[in-house]
Amino acid sequence: MKIYVPMDSAARAVGADEVAEAIAREVKARGIEARIIRNGSRGMIWLEPLVEIDRGEGRMGYGPVAPEDVPALLDGGLDSLGPVEEIPFFARQHRLTFARCGLIDPLDLADYQAHGGLTGLRRAIGMEPAQIVQEVTDSGLRGRGGAGFPTGIKWKTVLGAQAAQKYIVCNADEGDSGTFADRMIMEGDPFTLIEGMAIAGLGVGATRGYVYLRSEYPDAVRVMNAAVRIAREGGVLGSDILGSGRAFDMEIRVGAGAYVCGEETSLLNSLEGKRGVVRAKPPLPALEGFLGQPTVVNNVISLATVPVIFEKGAAHYADFGHNRSRGTVTLQIAGNVKRGGLFEAGFGLHLGEIVNDIAGGTASGRPVKAVQVGGPLGAYMPVDKFATPMGYEEFDAEGGLIGHAGLVVFDDTADMLQMARFAMEFCAVESCGKCTPCRIGAVRGVETIDRIAQGDPNAAALLSDLCDTMRDGSLCALGGFTPFPVMSALTHFPDDFACQKEAAE
Helix, strand or coil, X not given: CEEECCCCHHHHHCCHHHHHHHHHHHHHHHCCCCEEECCCCCCEHHHCCCEEEECCCCEEEECCCCHHHHHHHHHCCCCCCEEHHHCHHHHCCCCCCCCCCCCCCCCCHHHHHHCCCCHHHHHHHCCCHHHHHHHHHHHCCECCCCCCCEHHHHHHHHHHCCCCCCEEEXXXXXXXXXXXXXXHHXXXXXXXXXXXXXXXXXXXXXXXXXXXXXCCCHHHHHHHHHHHHHHHHCCCCECCHHHCCCCEEEEEEEECCCHHHHCHHHXXXXXXXXXXXXCCCCCCCCCCCHHHCCEEEEEHHHHHHHHHHHXXXXXXXXXXXXXXXXXXXXXXXXXXXXXXXXXXXXXXXXXXXXXXXXXXCCCCCCCEEEEEECCCCCCEXXXXXXXXXXCHHHHHHCCCCCCCCEEEEEECCCCHHHHHHHHHHHHHHHCCCCCHHHHCHHHHXXXXXXXXXXXXXXXXXXXXXXXXHHHHHCCCHHHHHCHHHHHHHHHHCHHHHHHHHHHHC
């Protein structure tokens, strides 16, 4: 008998370790032959700790499980959710990037290979660098970290650059509220990220890679360090990857937790041991990146998606999606929802379908008021925008952004003026201080929102002008994107701002 208990941070936060310990004690006391496997999360957070038991007839899910439920769990007296793949939330997904997450033992390289792992790398080894880059280009893969820039173009730029040393840098500084996809992959299927980085290295001629991982993710740091060591011992990394005579190695670097280091040039400065401040562009990191050398900087999900593109082919991946947004989007559903978690499907799902159908509406049972898409700097999308498809250009046309595809849902009790103030205050606290519009504008923005709350009739116009200045003058996304939540709150929820004025009067 195999018993799967997630070691994912979300599952551990609600007692997965205690459940695993209770199972181990009960199994030992009963003399049962059972193997307890600590897997990643399947991504259905409202069911965690989600325990799966395979008695020889397939894996059956139970959850959420508490330590006191363990005797009934082993007796067969606990109600089962049935096969996890048949749970409606899971069954309607198209899992490509997350195909193995929650299915395998994250640190078992043989288990990884048994479920398709390294197939893509083996194929890439037999290709020329230009062919590798073309395959990524043909897949339509775009950066999943926020900007949605075509990955193939970035790789082609680095491939064409002349340098003795090139680098692959993975941006794992997942700092947006309501996002957890990077963490889930690193904790639940770390070898897919390693494989994706190795393929990227083969494609652009880089022999060295770094994962820049935030210190707030200690479990991911532990798993990734162990996975790199295992991959190196297994010949996946090193001077002769998979016996090909090709070289690629990598290491994990832990950042100190500055939000601005999610911006690629700030990240590179931090990676070099410098203060995490934004670099002016040009030069682009693809030409002068880490240590001044050509560097691919991609998000975790972007790189973790590369193996499946090479396993199944670019056309297979590009067949998913909507218009210019190809492949799958890894939605992270959070906030006031009944069913929060990771949902992977092709681009094109409408926002309302995600919130009301997939997520089940609000956990409070009250009407949905707004959804913030794209992290703390994303726009607040009102209900009348719920017909918007998940696509980069479609969201841009509606004044929003997909970003890292995190969704935070609010019900009708949310005060949008206070949410707008939070966004400005967040920018003021997290600004690296290099750009005047961000450094000073965010502070003045907080003060201006407070003037609106106090009933100043001229403050709203000042806030709009201030947001225009920040958007046009900032070097990085922090100051440039802060106007999105502020102006969307002011535009779509004027009553919240009017009520504040009336209350002051």
